[in-house]
Amino acid sequence: QKEVEQNSGPLSVPEGAIASLNCTYSDRGSQSFFWYRQYSGKSPELIMFIYSNGDKEDGRFTAQLNKASQYVSLLIRDSQPSDSATYLCAVIGGFQKLVFGTGTRLLVSP
Amino acid sequence: EAQVTQNPRYLITVTGKKLTVTCSQNMNHEYMSWYRQDPGLGLRQIYYSMNVEVTDKGDVPEGYKVSRKEKRNFPLILESPSPNQTSLYFCASSSRDPTYNEQFFGPGTRLTVL
Numbered sequence: 756q757k758e759v760e761q762n763s764g765p766l767s768v769p770e771g772a773i774a775s776l777n778c779t780y781s782d783r784g785s786q787s788f789f790w791y792r793q794y795s796g797k798s799p800e801l802i803m804f805i806y807s808n809g810d811k812e813d814g815r816f817t818a819q820l821n822k823a824s825q826y827v828s829l830l831i832r833d834s835q836p837s838d839s840a841t842y843l844c845a846v847i848g849g850f851q852k853l854v855f856g857t858g859t860r861l862l863v864s865p
Numbered sequence: 866e867a868q869v870t871q872n873p874r875y876l877i878t879v880t881g882k883k884l885t886v887t888c889s890q891n892m893n894h895e896y897m898s899w900y901r902q903d904p905g906l907g908l909r910q911i912y913y914s915m916n917v918e919v920t921d922k923g924d925v926p927e928g929y930k931v932s933r934k935e936k937r938n939f940p941l942i943l944e945s946p947s948p949n950q951t952s953l954y955f956c957a958s959s960s961r962d963p964t965y966n967e968q969f970f971g972p973g974t975r976l977t978v979l
Binding site for chain 1: 898900905906907908909913923924955963964965968970971972973
């Protein structure tokens with residue numbers, strides 16, 4: 756079992772819809788959870804991070820964390836074509852090691 | 866401008882020819898790390914450094930060396946590159962504990978080993 760799992764996609768949504776990206780992790784001791792966005796050929800950039808159970812909202816983005824079920828999700832409201840990218844879930848486990856999932860490719864069509 | 870820089874951005878080399886990829890940050894960050902990104906495998910950590918003269922292995926350290934003699938620099942050394950080290954490499958830094966802090970990534974170095 757991979758430490759951090761994501762559906763590779765692509766996830767296709769129309770402009771204006773809600774995109775829902777999911778991530779599961781195997782280490783129950785994981786402390787912090789990050790969502791990075793990566794455009795093709797570019798470096799990852801942080802979108803959200805969360806470390807407490809529940810929801811965290813920032814503009815059009817909401818991160819949801821459920822430690823009991825070991826999953827973290829990212830909702831993007833009012834999706835725009837500029838949101839088309841690969842979204843990487845990353846988890847901090849023991850020894851402050853950041854482990855990345857393989858990413859979910861999101862396509863937002865106009 | 867706060868940034869992480871890497872050089873070179875692109876490199877084509879041959880098997881066995883030693884090379885160094887430089888990484889420098891101007892944010893006075895203590896934590897720095899190197900990742901490689903391969904299709905289907907995602908980002909995997911090669912080495913990381915919690916501070917000057919403190920380095921440790923990540924998930925895929927074989928074939929790589931690092932050093933941290935100055936806070937701002939964290940070079941990645943491939944002493945005898947092989948084709949399976951063809952990849953996209955990212956350097957990243959964060960202030961202190963990465964548990965609660967964003968990692969800032971450099972622009973990437975695309976390495977091809979023939």
